[in-house]
Amino acid sequence: MSLAVVILAAGQGTRMKSRLPKVLHPVAGRPMLEYSLQAAAALGAARTLVVLGHQADRVRSVLPPGAEAVLQEPQLGTGHALGQARAVLGDACDEILVLYGDMPLLRAGTLRALISARQNGPASVLTARLPDPTGYGRILRDGAGNLRGIVEEAEATSEEKVITEVNCGIYCFQAARLWDILPGLPRHADAEYYLTDVIALAAEQGTPVVGVPVGDPDEASGINNRVQLARTDAVLRQRIRERLMLAGVTLLDPSSAFIDDTAVIAADTVVHPNTFIEGRTSIGEGCIIGPNTRVVDSTIGQGCHIVFSVLEEATLEENVRVGPFSHLRAGAHLCSGAYLGNYAEVKNSRLGPGTQMHHFSYIGDARVGANVNIAAGVITCNFNSETQEKYPTDIEDGVALGSDTMLVAPVLVGRGAVTGAGSVVTHDVPPETVVRGVPAEAVRRVRPRRSSASSASKGLS
Numbered sequence: 001m002s003l004a005v006v007i008l009a010a011g012q013g014t015r016m017k018s019r020l021p022k023v024l025h026p027v028a029g030r031p032m033l034e035y036s037l038q039a040a041a042a043l044g045a046a047r048t049l050v051v052l053g054h055q056a057d058r059v060r061s062v063l064p065p066g067a068e069a070v071l072q073e074p075q076l077g078t079g080h081a082l083g084q085a086r087a088v089l090g091d092a093c094d095e096i097l098v099l100y101g102d103m104p105l106l107r108a109g110t111l112r113a114l115i116s117a118r119q120n121g122p123a124s125v126l127t128a129r130l131p132d133p134t135g136y137g138r139i140l141r142d143g144a145g146n147l148r149g150i151v152e153e154a155e156a157t158s159e160e161k162v163i164t165e166v167n168c169g170i171y172c173f174q175a176a177r178l179w180d181i182l183p184g185l186p187r188h189a190d191a192e193y194y195l196t197d198v199i200a201l202a203a204e205q206g207t208p209v210v211g212v213p214v215g216d217p218d219e220a221s222g223i224n225n226r227v228q229l230a231r232t233d234a235v236l237r238q239r240i241r242e243r244l245m246l247a248g249v250t251l252l253d254p255s256s257a258f259i260d261d262t263a264v265i266a267a268d269t270v271v272h273p274n275t276f277i278e279g280r281t282s283i284g285e286g287c288i289i290g291p292n293t294r295v296v297d298s299t300i301g302q303g304c305h306i307v308f309s310v311l312e313e314a315t316l317e318e319n320v321r322v323g324p325f326s327h328l329r330a331g332a333h334l335c336s337g338a339y340l341g342n343y344a345e346v347k348n349s350r351l352g353p354g355t356q357m358h359h360f361s362y363i364g365d366a367r368v369g370a371n372v373n374i375a376a377g378v379i380t381c382n383f384n385s386e387t388q389e390k391y392p393t394d395i396e397d398g399v400a401l402g403s404d405t406m407l408v409a410p411v412l413v414g415r416g417a418v419t420g421a422g423s424v425v426t427h428d429v430p431p432e433t434v435v436r437g438v439p440a441e442a443v444r445r446v447r448p449r450r451s452s453a454s455s456a457s458k459g460l461s
Contacts, residue, residue: 100169114212406423
Protein backbone atom coordinates (compact mmCIF):
# COMPACT_ATOMS: atom_id res chain seq x y z
CA MET A 1 0.00 0.00 0.00
CA SER A 2 1.15 3.53 -0.70
CA LEU A 3 1.59 5.71 2.35
CA ALA A 4 1.14 9.45 2.81
CA VAL A 5 2.37 11.17 5.96
CA VAL A 6 0.52 14.30 7.08
CA ILE A 7 2.30 16.39 9.71
CA LEU A 8 0.11 18.86 11.58
CA ALA A 9 2.15 22.00 12.28
CA ALA A 10 -0.33 24.87 12.08
CA GLY A 11 -0.71 25.75 15.76
CA GLN A 12 0.45 29.02 17.26
CA GLY A 13 1.98 27.45 20.36
CA THR A 14 0.90 30.27 22.66
CA ARG A 15 2.15 28.49 25.79
CA MET A 16 5.70 28.75 24.46
CA LYS A 17 5.39 32.53 24.86
CA SER A 18 7.64 33.12 21.89
CA ARG A 19 7.75 34.99 18.60
CA LEU A 20 9.27 31.85 17.06
CA PRO A 21 6.74 29.27 15.79
CA LYS A 22 6.62 26.37 18.20
CA VAL A 23 7.68 23.74 15.67
CA LEU A 24 10.86 25.70 14.90
CA HIS A 25 12.16 25.70 18.47
CA PRO A 26 15.36 23.63 18.48
CA VAL A 27 15.63 20.28 20.22
CA ALA A 28 19.17 18.85 20.35
CA GLY A 29 20.22 21.13 17.55
CA ARG A 30 17.33 20.66 15.12
CA PRO A 31 13.97 22.41 14.79
CA MET A 32 11.53 19.98 16.39
CA LEU A 33 9.60 19.71 13.12
CA GLU A 34 12.62 18.10 11.47
CA TYR A 35 12.26 14.97 13.58
CA SER A 36 8.76 14.30 12.21
CA LEU A 37 10.07 14.90 8.70
CA GLN A 38 12.91 12.44 9.34
CA ALA A 39 10.43 9.84 10.56
CA ALA A 40 8.40 10.23 7.36
CA ALA A 41 11.55 9.77 5.28
CA ALA A 42 12.53 6.65 7.25
CA LEU A 43 9.12 5.09 6.51
CA GLY A 44 9.56 5.59 2.78
CA ALA A 45 6.36 7.59 2.47
CA ALA A 46 5.19 8.25 -1.08
CA ARG A 47 3.97 11.74 -0.07
CA THR A 48 4.81 13.97 2.89
CA LEU A 49 2.48 16.88 3.51
CA VAL A 50 2.88 19.52 6.23
CA VAL A 51 -0.19 21.50 7.29
CA LEU A 52 0.88 25.06 8.07
CA GLY A 53 -0.86 27.95 9.76
CA HIS A 54 0.84 30.31 12.20
CA GLN A 55 3.80 32.04 10.48
CA ALA A 56 3.42 29.63 7.57
CA ASP A 57 6.14 31.19 5.41
CA ARG A 58 8.67 30.94 8.19
CA VAL A 59 7.91 27.27 8.80
CA ARG A 60 7.84 26.53 5.06
CA SER A 61 11.42 27.76 4.78
CA VAL A 62 12.75 24.73 6.71
CA LEU A 63 10.92 22.08 4.70
CA PRO A 64 13.22 19.74 2.75
CA PRO A 65 12.87 19.06 -0.97
CA GLY A 66 9.94 16.77 -1.64
CA ALA A 67 7.88 17.86 1.36
CA GLU A 68 4.65 19.55 0.36
CA ALA A 69 2.81 22.23 2.29
CA VAL A 70 -0.83 23.23 2.61
CA LEU A 71 -2.21 26.21 4.51
CA GLN A 72 -4.92 25.86 7.16
CA GLU A 73 -6.69 29.19 7.32
CA PRO A 74 -8.60 29.74 9.51
CA GLN A 75 -7.34 27.23 12.07
CA LEU A 76 -10.38 25.29 13.25
CA GLY A 77 -8.84 22.30 14.99
CA THR A 78 -7.07 19.09 14.11
CA GLY A 79 -9.97 17.58 12.18
CA HIS A 80 -10.20 20.69 10.03
CA ALA A 81 -6.40 20.65 9.55
CA LEU A 82 -6.42 17.11 8.18
CA GLY A 83 -9.29 18.04 5.91
CA GLN A 84 -7.04 20.56 4.17
CA ALA A 85 -4.85 17.68 3.03
CA ARG A 86 -7.69 16.04 1.13
CA ALA A 87 -7.54 18.36 -1.88
CA VAL A 88 -3.76 17.98 -2.17
CA LEU A 89 -3.47 14.22 -1.68
CA GLY A 90 -6.59 13.17 -3.55
CA ASP A 91 -6.99 9.42 -3.81
CA ALA A 92 -3.37 8.69 -4.68
CA CYS A 93 -2.47 7.03 -1.33
CA ASP A 94 -4.06 4.08 0.43
CA GLU A 95 -2.91 4.91 3.96
CA ILE A 96 -2.63 8.20 5.84
CA LEU A 97 -0.27 8.45 8.81
CA VAL A 98 -0.92 11.54 10.92
CA LEU A 99 1.95 13.02 12.95
CA TYR A 100 2.46 16.24 14.85
CA GLY A 101 5.32 18.66 14.42
CA ASP A 102 5.96 18.87 18.17
CA MET A 103 6.72 15.21 19.02
CA PRO A 104 10.42 14.70 18.27
CA LEU A 105 10.87 11.57 20.41
CA LEU A 106 8.81 9.23 18.21
CA ARG A 107 10.87 6.41 16.72
CA ALA A 108 10.39 5.07 13.22
CA GLY A 109 10.00 1.53 14.61
CA THR A 110 7.02 2.60 16.69
CA LEU A 111 5.37 4.13 13.65
CA ARG A 112 5.97 0.98 11.60
CA ALA A 113 4.22 -1.05 14.31
CA LEU A 114 1.28 1.34 14.24
CA ILE A 115 0.97 1.04 10.46
CA SER A 116 1.24 -2.74 10.58
CA ALA A 117 -1.41 -3.02 13.30
CA ARG A 118 -4.09 -1.30 11.23
CA GLN A 119 -4.21 -4.15 8.70
CA ASN A 120 -7.68 -4.00 7.09
CA GLY A 121 -9.34 -1.88 9.77
CA PRO A 122 -10.26 1.79 9.43
CA ALA A 123 -7.63 3.10 11.85
CA SER A 124 -4.99 2.40 14.44
CA VAL A 125 -4.17 4.73 17.32
CA LEU A 126 -0.97 5.07 19.31
CA THR A 127 -1.70 5.01 23.05
CA ALA A 128 0.32 5.24 26.26
CA ARG A 129 -0.28 4.58 29.93
CA LEU A 130 0.92 7.47 32.05
CA PRO A 131 0.98 7.80 35.84
CA ASP A 132 -0.23 11.38 35.37
CA PRO A 133 -2.48 11.67 32.30
CA THR A 134 -3.26 15.35 32.87
CA GLY A 135 -3.56 17.27 29.62
CA TYR A 136 -4.10 14.25 27.40
CA GLY A 137 -7.21 12.86 25.73
CA ARG A 138 -8.35 9.61 27.36
CA ILE A 139 -8.81 6.30 25.52
CA LEU A 140 -12.33 4.89 25.90
CA ARG A 141 -12.82 1.14 25.63
CA ASP A 142 -15.93 -1.02 25.82
CA GLY A 143 -16.47 -3.95 28.16
CA ALA A 144 -14.62 -6.27 25.79
CA GLY A 145 -11.62 -3.98 25.68
CA ASN A 146 -12.30 -2.69 22.18
CA LEU A 147 -11.43 0.94 21.51
CA ARG A 148 -14.64 2.92 21.10
CA GLY A 149 -13.46 6.53 21.20
CA ILE A 150 -11.29 9.29 22.59
CA VAL A 151 -12.42 12.09 24.87
CA GLU A 152 -10.46 15.31 25.26
CA GLU A 153 -9.68 16.25 28.85
CA ALA A 154 -11.71 19.45 28.66
CA GLU A 155 -14.83 17.42 27.85
CA ALA A 156 -14.09 14.36 30.02
CA THR A 157 -16.24 13.43 32.99
CA SER A 158 -14.67 12.92 36.40
CA GLU A 159 -14.80 9.13 35.84
CA GLU A 160 -13.12 9.46 32.44
CA LYS A 161 -10.35 11.66 33.85
CA VAL A 162 -9.28 8.76 36.07
CA ILE A 163 -8.35 6.73 32.97
CA THR A 164 -4.55 6.50 32.59
CA GLU A 165 -4.46 5.24 29.00
CA VAL A 166 -4.08 8.33 26.84
CA ASN A 167 -4.14 9.26 23.20
CA CYS A 168 -0.71 10.11 21.78
CA GLY A 169 -2.29 11.92 18.81
CA ILE A 170 -0.66 9.63 16.23
CA TYR A 171 -2.96 7.77 13.85
CA CYS A 172 -2.85 5.53 10.82
CA PHE A 173 -6.02 5.67 8.70
CA GLN A 174 -7.33 3.78 5.74
CA ALA A 175 -7.52 6.73 3.37
CA ALA A 176 -10.90 5.99 1.80
CA ARG A 177 -12.60 5.59 5.19
CA LEU A 178 -10.95 8.72 6.55
CA TRP A 179 -12.11 10.91 3.66
CA ASP A 180 -15.67 9.57 4.05
CA ILE A 181 -15.79 10.35 7.78
CA LEU A 182 -14.09 13.78 7.91
CA PRO A 183 -16.98 15.82 6.42
CA GLY A 184 -19.29 14.55 9.18
CA LEU A 185 -17.21 15.67 12.15
CA PRO A 186 -19.19 17.63 14.75
CA ARG A 187 -18.15 21.16 15.72
CA HIS A 188 -17.33 21.53 19.41
CA ALA A 189 -18.06 24.36 21.82
CA ASP A 190 -14.74 26.01 21.02
CA ALA A 191 -15.75 26.11 17.31
CA GLU A 192 -13.17 23.48 16.41
CA TYR A 193 -13.33 20.07 14.71
CA TYR A 194 -11.47 17.33 16.59
CA LEU A 195 -9.59 14.60 14.79
CA THR A 196 -10.27 12.35 17.78
CA ASP A 197 -13.92 12.19 16.74
CA VAL A 198 -12.90 10.22 13.65
CA ILE A 199 -12.06 7.29 15.92
CA ALA A 200 -15.51 7.17 17.52
CA LEU A 201 -17.26 7.50 14.15
CA ALA A 202 -15.09 4.74 12.66
CA ALA A 203 -15.78 2.45 15.63
CA GLU A 204 -19.52 3.02 15.25
CA GLN A 205 -19.34 1.52 11.76
CA GLY A 206 -18.59 -1.85 13.34
CA THR A 207 -15.00 -2.41 12.26
CA PRO A 208 -12.54 -2.47 15.19
CA VAL A 209 -10.14 0.42 15.67
CA VAL A 210 -6.81 -0.84 16.99
CA GLY A 211 -5.08 0.80 19.94
CA VAL A 212 -1.31 0.25 19.85
CA PRO A 213 0.45 0.85 23.20
CA VAL A 214 3.81 2.59 22.89
CA GLY A 215 6.69 0.79 24.59
CA ASP A 216 8.46 3.92 25.81
CA PRO A 217 6.10 6.56 27.24
CA ASP A 218 8.66 9.25 26.45
CA GLU A 219 7.75 8.84 22.79
CA ALA A 220 4.27 10.14 23.56
CA SER A 221 5.61 13.42 24.89
CA GLY A 222 4.51 16.51 23.04
CA ILE A 223 5.94 19.98 23.58
CA ASN A 224 3.65 22.81 24.60
CA ASN A 225 5.85 24.94 26.86
CA ARG A 226 9.49 25.57 27.74
CA VAL A 227 9.46 23.06 30.60
CA GLN A 228 8.42 20.26 28.24
CA LEU A 229 10.93 21.55 25.68
CA ALA A 230 13.76 21.15 28.20
CA ARG A 231 12.62 17.66 29.24
CA THR A 232 12.37 16.49 25.65
CA ASP A 233 15.78 17.94 24.83
CA ALA A 234 17.31 16.03 27.76
CA VAL A 235 15.78 12.72 26.63
CA LEU A 236 16.92 13.17 23.06
CA ARG A 237 20.46 14.16 24.07
CA GLN A 238 20.72 11.04 26.22
CA ARG A 239 19.75 8.94 23.20
CA ILE A 240 22.51 10.69 21.21
CA ARG A 241 25.08 9.98 23.93
CA GLU A 242 24.14 6.32 24.10
CA ARG A 243 24.28 5.96 20.33
CA LEU A 244 27.76 7.49 20.19
CA MET A 245 29.14 5.43 23.06
CA LEU A 246 27.84 2.21 21.50
CA ALA A 247 29.60 3.29 18.26
CA GLY A 248 32.97 3.61 20.01
CA VAL A 249 33.09 7.20 21.27
CA THR A 250 34.23 7.74 24.86
CA LEU A 251 32.28 10.27 26.92
CA LEU A 252 34.10 10.65 30.23
CA ASP A 253 31.09 12.29 31.89
CA PRO A 254 28.11 11.68 29.61
CA SER A 255 25.76 13.99 31.46
CA SER A 256 28.02 17.00 30.84
CA ALA A 257 28.58 16.35 27.12
CA PHE A 258 26.02 18.30 25.09
CA ILE A 259 26.04 16.93 21.55
CA ASP A 260 23.62 17.95 18.82
CA ASP A 261 21.79 15.39 16.71
CA THR A 262 23.43 16.92 13.63
CA ALA A 263 26.99 16.22 14.83
CA VAL A 264 29.09 13.26 13.67
CA ILE A 265 31.88 11.81 15.85
CA ALA A 266 34.10 8.90 14.82
CA ALA A 267 35.24 6.01 16.99
CA ASP A 268 38.08 6.28 19.52
CA THR A 269 37.50 9.98 20.06
CA VAL A 270 37.34 11.03 23.71
CA VAL A 271 35.00 13.82 24.79
CA HIS A 272 35.88 15.38 28.14
CA PRO A 273 33.39 16.97 30.57
CA ASN A 274 31.58 20.24 29.98
CA THR A 275 31.96 20.09 26.21
CA PHE A 276 29.46 21.32 23.61
CA ILE A 277 29.49 19.89 20.08
CA GLU A 278 26.93 21.72 17.99
CA GLY A 279 25.52 22.10 14.50
CA ARG A 280 27.01 20.39 11.47
CA THR A 281 30.21 19.40 13.24
CA SER A 282 32.24 16.41 12.09
CA ILE A 283 35.02 14.96 14.26
CA GLY A 284 37.41 12.25 13.04
CA GLU A 285 38.92 9.26 14.80
CA GLY A 286 41.20 9.41 17.79
CA CYS A 287 40.59 13.02 18.80
CA ILE A 288 40.55 14.48 22.30
CA ILE A 289 37.89 17.17 22.70
CA GLY A 290 37.66 19.22 25.88
CA PRO A 291 37.24 19.71 28.70
CA ASN A 292 35.37 23.03 28.65
CA THR A 293 35.27 23.27 24.86
CA ARG A 294 32.65 24.43 22.38
CA VAL A 295 32.72 23.30 18.74
CA VAL A 296 30.14 24.70 16.31
CA ASP A 297 29.70 23.82 12.61
CA SER A 298 33.32 22.73 12.30
CA THR A 299 35.26 19.92 10.62
CA ILE A 300 37.98 18.25 12.67
CA GLY A 301 40.34 15.63 11.24
CA GLN A 302 41.66 12.59 13.04
CA GLY A 303 44.12 12.79 15.88
CA CYS A 304 43.33 16.40 16.90
CA HIS A 305 43.50 17.68 20.46
CA ILE A 306 41.33 20.64 21.51
CA VAL A 307 41.22 21.82 25.10
CA PHE A 308 39.46 24.75 26.81
CA SER A 309 38.75 26.40 23.45
CA VAL A 310 36.00 27.62 21.11
CA LEU A 311 35.73 26.68 17.41
CA GLU A 312 33.13 28.23 15.10
CA GLU A 313 32.91 27.27 11.41
CA ALA A 314 36.54 26.17 11.46
CA THR A 315 38.42 23.37 9.68
CA LEU A 316 41.21 21.34 11.25
CA GLU A 317 43.15 18.78 9.28
CA GLU A 318 44.76 15.82 11.05
CA ASN A 319 46.96 16.01 14.17
CA VAL A 320 46.21 19.65 15.00
CA ARG A 321 46.47 20.87 18.59
CA VAL A 322 44.48 23.84 19.86
CA GLY A 323 44.44 25.50 23.26
CA PRO A 324 43.99 26.00 26.04
CA PHE A 325 41.89 29.15 25.71
CA SER A 326 42.10 29.60 21.94
CA HIS A 327 39.37 30.84 19.61
CA LEU A 328 38.95 29.76 15.99
CA ARG A 329 36.39 31.92 14.20
CA ALA A 330 34.63 31.49 10.86
CA GLY A 331 36.97 30.59 8.02
CA ALA A 332 39.88 29.42 10.17
CA HIS A 333 41.70 26.51 8.49
CA LEU A 334 44.58 24.75 10.24
CA CYS A 335 46.56 22.32 8.13
CA SER A 336 48.14 19.07 9.30
CA GLY A 337 50.30 19.32 12.39
CA ALA A 338 49.54 22.98 13.09
CA TYR A 339 49.59 24.14 16.70
CA LEU A 340 47.79 26.96 18.51
CA GLY A 341 48.88 27.83 22.01
CA ASN A 342 46.89 29.54 24.71
CA TYR A 343 44.94 32.75 24.03
CA ALA A 344 45.44 32.54 20.26
CA GLU A 345 42.76 33.67 17.82
CA VAL A 346 42.42 32.90 14.11
CA LYS A 347 39.76 34.27 11.77
CA ASN A 348 39.29 33.71 8.02
CA SER A 349 42.89 32.50 7.66
CA ARG A 350 44.77 29.41 6.58
CA LEU A 351 47.73 28.20 8.63
CA GLY A 352 50.00 25.83 6.73
CA PRO A 353 51.31 22.42 7.79
CA GLY A 354 53.49 22.44 10.88
CA THR A 355 52.92 26.12 11.61
CA GLN A 356 53.04 27.08 15.28
CA MET A 357 51.12 30.05 16.64
CA HIS A 358 51.96 30.77 20.22
CA HIS A 359 50.15 32.62 22.97
CA PHE A 360 48.40 35.98 22.87
CA SER A 361 48.40 36.24 19.06
CA TYR A 362 45.79 37.16 16.45
CA ILE A 363 45.82 36.15 12.78
CA GLY A 364 42.99 37.44 10.59
CA ASP A 365 42.42 37.46 6.81
CA ALA A 366 45.80 35.86 6.25
CA ARG A 367 47.47 33.10 4.25
CA VAL A 368 50.23 31.53 6.31
CA GLY A 369 52.63 29.01 4.80
CA ALA A 370 54.19 25.85 6.21
CA ASN A 371 56.46 25.68 9.27
CA VAL A 372 55.95 29.31 10.22
CA ASN A 373 56.75 30.31 13.80
CA ILE A 374 54.36 32.94 15.18
CA ALA A 375 55.64 34.13 18.54
CA ALA A 376 53.69 35.64 21.41
CA GLY A 377 51.80 38.85 20.76
CA VAL A 378 51.88 38.78 16.95
CA ILE A 379 48.95 40.62 15.37
CA THR A 380 47.74 41.11 11.81
CA CYS A 381 46.36 44.64 11.54
CA ASN A 382 43.92 43.85 8.76
CA PHE A 383 41.22 46.53 9.17
CA ASN A 384 41.53 50.08 7.83
CA SER A 385 39.21 52.33 9.83
CA GLU A 386 39.33 55.06 7.17
CA THR A 387 38.27 52.89 4.22
CA GLN A 388 36.27 50.42 6.36
CA GLU A 389 37.92 47.59 4.45
CA LYS A 390 39.89 44.52 5.45
CA TYR A 391 43.17 43.69 3.74
CA PRO A 392 45.06 40.40 3.42
CA THR A 393 48.37 39.36 4.91
CA ASP A 394 50.59 36.77 3.20
CA ILE A 395 53.22 34.94 5.19
CA GLU A 396 55.31 32.46 3.20
CA ASP A 397 56.94 29.18 4.31
CA GLY A 398 59.53 29.13 7.06
CA VAL A 399 58.97 32.68 8.33
CA ALA A 400 59.79 33.49 11.98
CA LEU A 401 57.73 36.33 13.45
CA GLY A 402 59.22 37.75 16.63
CA SER A 403 57.19 38.57 19.70
CA ASP A 404 54.84 41.56 19.44
CA THR A 405 55.27 41.89 15.67
CA MET A 406 52.49 43.89 14.03
CA LEU A 407 51.79 43.18 10.37
CA VAL A 408 49.95 46.14 8.82
CA ALA A 409 48.01 44.76 5.86
CA PRO A 410 48.21 44.53 2.93
CA VAL A 411 51.66 43.06 3.37
CA LEU A 412 53.76 40.09 2.23
CA VAL A 413 56.45 38.45 4.34
CA GLY A 414 58.72 36.43 2.04
CA ARG A 415 59.94 32.88 2.48
CA GLY A 416 62.30 32.37 5.41
CA ALA A 417 62.18 36.00 6.57
CA VAL A 418 62.54 37.00 10.22
CA THR A 419 61.01 39.92 12.15
CA GLY A 420 62.54 41.26 15.32
CA ALA A 421 60.58 41.60 18.53
CA GLY A 422 58.27 44.60 18.55
CA SER A 423 58.55 45.25 14.81
CA VAL A 424 55.80 47.11 12.97
CA VAL A 425 55.85 45.78 9.41
CA THR A 426 54.26 48.25 6.98
CA HIS A 427 55.96 47.12 3.73
CA ASP A 428 56.64 43.79 2.06
CA VAL A 429 59.58 41.85 3.49
CA PRO A 430 61.92 40.16 0.95
CA PRO A 431 62.69 36.46 1.37
CA GLU A 432 65.49 35.45 3.76
CA THR A 433 65.64 38.94 5.25
CA VAL A 434 65.73 40.09 8.86
CA VAL A 435 63.67 43.22 9.62
CA ARG A 436 63.19 45.12 12.85
CA GLY A 437 62.04 48.44 14.23
CA VAL A 438 59.14 50.88 13.90
CA PRO A 439 58.55 50.92 11.00
CA ALA A 440 60.47 47.71 10.31
CA GLU A 441 63.56 47.99 8.10
CA ALA A 442 65.89 45.36 6.67
CA VAL A 443 69.06 44.91 8.73
CA ARG A 444 70.67 41.87 7.16
CA ARG A 445 70.13 38.60 5.36
CA VAL A 446 69.11 35.57 7.36
CA ARG A 447 72.15 33.63 8.53
CA PRO A 448 72.32 30.12 7.03
CA ARG A 449 71.38 27.44 9.50
CA ARG A 450 74.03 24.86 10.24
CA SER A 451 72.98 21.30 9.53
CA SER A 452 73.16 18.71 12.27
CA ALA A 453 75.79 16.83 10.23
CA SER A 454 78.16 19.80 10.01
CA SER A 455 77.69 20.57 13.69
CA ALA A 456 78.57 16.99 14.57
CA SER A 457 81.71 17.03 12.40
CA LYS A 458 82.89 20.26 14.03
CA GLY A 459 82.36 18.72 17.42
CA LEU A 460 84.73 15.85 16.47
CA SER A 461 87.50 18.02 15.07
